[in-house]
Amino acid sequence: MIALEEQLKNPVWYSLNETHKKFVEEYDGVQFYKPEVCTFGSFFDETKTAKASNQYLKTTDHFFFVSENQTPIIDDDKVFLEKKIDGCQMVLNKLTDVEISEDIVLLGHEFIDEIYDLIWLVMPGYYRKGTYEMGKYFGIFKYGKLVSITGQRMQTNQFIEVSAVVTHPEYTRKGLAKQLIAHTTKEILKENKTPILHTNKGNLAIPLYEKLGFELTRDMNWWLYRIK
Template sequence: MADLEEQLNNPVWYSLNETHKRFAVEFDGVQFYDQEVCTFGSFFDDSKTIVAANKYSKTTGSFFFVSENQTPKIDAARIVLEKKIDGCQMVLNELPEVSITEEIVLLGDEYIDEIYNLVQLVMPGYYRRRTFEMGNYYGIFKEGKLVSITGQRMQTNLFIEVSAVVTHPDYTRKGLAKQLIAHTTKQILKAHKTPILHTNKGNLAIPLYEKLGFQLTRDMNWWLYRKK
């Protein structure tokens, strides 16, 4: 089994080989998530991404390749690079004490639509309803309304990614995201796994993540493609 450092070099690949194996779609050594769950793809051999991308694009209008430092090859006659997101990976060093004053709820299937609508409001375009199946989601309610969430996304036997950190615009700057991230991180540690997260470079939330014990470790780049 690959050690943690190896897995973190290519988190999509190892997630699809372990915890999320049931979601894996493979084309000649290139792996993708089932497009109804997530549209991330992963590879080691970039010479194989041309054919794989063409095949996967038949199932979805757009998708990502995720890689630390390799650049995927594509068929420019069929696939267009929409944008490249210069991202980074953060790994928990040590979780500080965080006061949890809000009631945090483990969200069941009955909240799928509310989760989806909140994510689409704040971060439109990347989340799918079945993304909920990738891990646990936690939320905070105000006046019966779901206003802040965190979720779990990529994961293996060694790590779990904190993701979908989203707060309704009317409820920001109240410490809700901080408490949810801390709670989600504690749950990951209870499972004896390493909490990680990904974000884009320069994200204004990075100082918050650092206060919660996460450290920048490496680049993790996201190429967003769409079929012509």
Template sequence: MIALEKQLKNPVWHSLNETHKKFAVEINGVRFYNPEVCPFGSFEDVGKTVVASNEYVKGTDEFFYVSENQIPLVDDTKVALVKKIDGCQMVLNQLANVEITEKIFPLAKEMMDEIYDLVWMVMPGYYRKRTYEMGKYFGIFRDGKLVSVTGQRMQTDQFIEVSAVVTHPNYTRQGLAKQLIAHTTKEILKDGKTPILHTNKGNLAISLYEKLGFELTRDMNWWLYRKL
């Protein structure tokens, strides 16, 4: 078994080698998710990324390379760097005691469109409709409408990532995201795995994650490329 610490240094790569192997598209030694599921790619040898990128963009307009510290190489006649997102990884140390006052529902496949619409309204770019297939999703409703959601994204036999933490702007500052993160984290712990998450450096939500028991561990950068 590959050590957890090694997996966390390249979470996309190891997710696609284990739990999410069914979503893997491997090109020239570089691993990508099926672009209908998640627009992420990863590599161990940066020298392989030029050929892989040129092939992968035949099936998608945009994608991310996810890397702790390596800079991808690409053919700038085929793909262009849109932006680099300076991100960070957080790993649960010990989950804080959070009172759950809201009714939290597991979200069925029939909710895929509603989840997609809410995530894209609040945090566009990362989520695809089939991202739902990557793990369990949970939500809170108001008047029959989904207003807050969180779910599970990258995962291996040892960790599961908490992701898609979004709340409709009309329902923020009510503690909904806090309760959903705590609930989702507990579900991961029940599976005997380590909860992790990723976010942008400087994100105001980092203080919330720290209060819940997550600790900053390393950089995790997101390179967004667009097909030319």
């Protein structure tokens, strides 16, 4: 078994080799998620990323390479870098005790459209309906309306990523996200796995994550490429 520390250096790769193996598309040692699920790609040998990218772009118009410190090589005639997101990885040290006062619901497949709509309202751009298949989603409802969610994204036999932390603008600053993150983290711990999350450097939510017991551990960068 690959040690947890090694897996966390390349979480997309190891997710696609374990829990999410059914979602993998591989091109000569470069691995991507099926585009209807997620457009993340991973690699160890950057000399193979240009050819692999060209192949993958036959199925989608954009994708991310996720890397701690390597820079992908691309075919400039066919692909351009839209932006590089300077991100960071956080790993749970010890979960802070949080009072759960809200009714938190495990969201079944019947809520897939509501999850999609809420994420696109708050963070438009890259979430796909198939991303729901990557892990469990939890939500809080107000007056019959889904107003706050958290989800699980990348995962292996040793870790699960907390993701899709989204609250409707009319319900922010009410502690909903805090309770959902705590609940989702507890659910991960029940599986004897390590909770992790990824965010942008400088994200105003980082102090909240730290108060919940997460620690900054390493850079984890997203290179967004798009077909020319």
